[in-house]
Amino acid sequence: MGIQHRLRGPVPDVVISTAVAAIALIGAAIAPPGRTGLDAFGYLLLLAGSAALVMRRRAPAAVLMITTTCVLAYLVRGYPGVAAAEPVMVALFTAMRAGHRFVVFVPKVALIVVVITDLTLHHGEPVRQVLQDRFLLAGWLVASAMMGGAFRQWDAYVHEARERAAEAERTREEAALRRAGEERLRIARELHDSLTHSISIVKVQAGVAIHLARKRGEPVPEALLAIQEASGEAMRELRATLEVLRDGEPAGSGLDRLPDLVRRARSAGLPADVTVTGRARDLPVAVDRAAYRIVQESLTNIARHAGPAAASVEIRYGADTLTVRVDDDGCAVPGTPAEPGVGLTGMRERVTALGGRLRAEPRPEGGFTVQAEFPIAGGPEPGGLPVPAPAPALDRAVAEEAAL
Structure with a gap:
């Protein structure tokens, strides 16, 4: 699945479309004369191919087909130069970067057809000039496609690097949480082993003393009752603390x-x-x-x-x-x-x-x-x-x- 490029606003694509249109018009104006003089239909093909680039991020495959159709019509009509190829170069780069490899082959096949047609119907135009123009065009188109593929590989590399970094961060967090949990359990065991036995003995001894005093009919000292109650509360507090350490959630007093x-x-x-x-x-x-x-x-x-x-x-x-x-x-x-x-x-x-x-x-x-x-x-x-x-x-x- 191709890397998806999010649209960051239409302004950059409008600027690119305008610049490509200007380059195409200037290239057609300074190119040697072709079989057909540049008329209104020729200008329309140049502008239509350039204007389609405004949608190149949202619909790269469709834009590539539109620009390819315009350049094919331009070349078949025999207009001067290969000025209509600039929009195709930009569309090829975008489509290849978006992962539309199959669609990229369409301009290449169409170019071969146009070259063969020009060689058979060149109307006195030198064969060498035809081959030079068409193969120069083919070289630029291939370079554009290769550059788009290279950028796609770079995008995939950056995406993978970010995924690895995110995974490493998650792994570090999980390891830290695991170590914290293990440390809480260790502390809980230490508290249980070191405190519960002593508190239990104090509580039991106080309870036995109270029981014996009551059995003999003697008054129970207030201090002894306070010790028994305080030890019981200490047991409850310790239990709540151990629950916090074991479960990692608040529990106990409020x-x-x-x-x-x-x-x-x-x-x-x-x-x-x-x-x-x-x-x-x-x-x-x-x-x-x-x-x-x-x-x-x-x-x-x-x-x-x-x-x-x-x-x-x-x-x-x-x-x-x-x-x-x-x-x-x-x-x-x-x-x-x-x-x-x-x-x-x-x-x-x-x-x-x-x-x-x-x-x-x-x-x-x-x-x-x-x-x-x-x-x-x-x-x-x-x-x-x-x-x-x-x-x-x-x-x-x-x-x-x-x-x-």
């Missing part, structure tokens, strides 16, 4: 789990409240997950670094933004720059990757604030965050590690 997160913070001794403003809507999975992680990391930092403090979590749904803000009234000193620890660095990376902005700094009235703003799209939908569910049965936590 703002729908925010009430449980706040409840666990309260049970661990951190007073916290949640305020939701605006009308909630379905969020992109990445934004939903990142917003939850911002609140989770902020509450963890408050519990670890703020001293005796209370936390306030605000989720604000705007027209095209989601704002997450976590404030505390802890021991942070106003004007003191925040130390860029692993937690703050991770939060900033999450927010920046989603095109948002993060502000983490001490408050003027004391304490610390973390505010993340995410761009979102879509109209508001009725609804909001779910009402906090009751605490799960603690005696079921001992068996949850079996899911891993």
